[in-house]
Amino acid sequence: MDDNTISRQRRYVDIASSLANASHLYKKAADAMLAGEDEKTYYAWVKEANLLVDDAFPEKAPPKYIPEPIATRGFDWKTLTQILIPVIAILGILLFLVFSGTTGDLTKTWNLEDIKKNSLYPKQAPTN
DSSP, rough: OOHHHHHHHHHHHHHHHHHHHHHHHHHHHHHHHHOOOHHHHOOOOOOHHHHHHHHHOOSSSSOOOOOOOOOOOOHHHHHHHHHHHHHHHHHHHHHEEEEEEEOSTTTTTHHHHHHHHHHSOSSSOOOO
């Protein structure tokens, strides 16, 4: 016998052993059902037997679920514009208020003389 035949013979022995063990576990599960035992007991034997059958025939076991990748259409400009337009509008309103709005004191607005008087380091002494 060659190596291929020997490996197939070993594989067949392993399959037969797994199926014999699975058959024994299925028989225990059926006996447990007839005896009225707890559902968890015979379900564990059935689950173990199913694993043995799957190990015996790995090519027959269903493949594990692998989600298909979702194709992207590229960069989503819609989301970017929905964010940028309000941001630019708010910044524009704030800049407008800074350059043309009031000073916080609603009774007056800043003029060039006020800036000179209230600067930290005046170039000339204030005249009162």
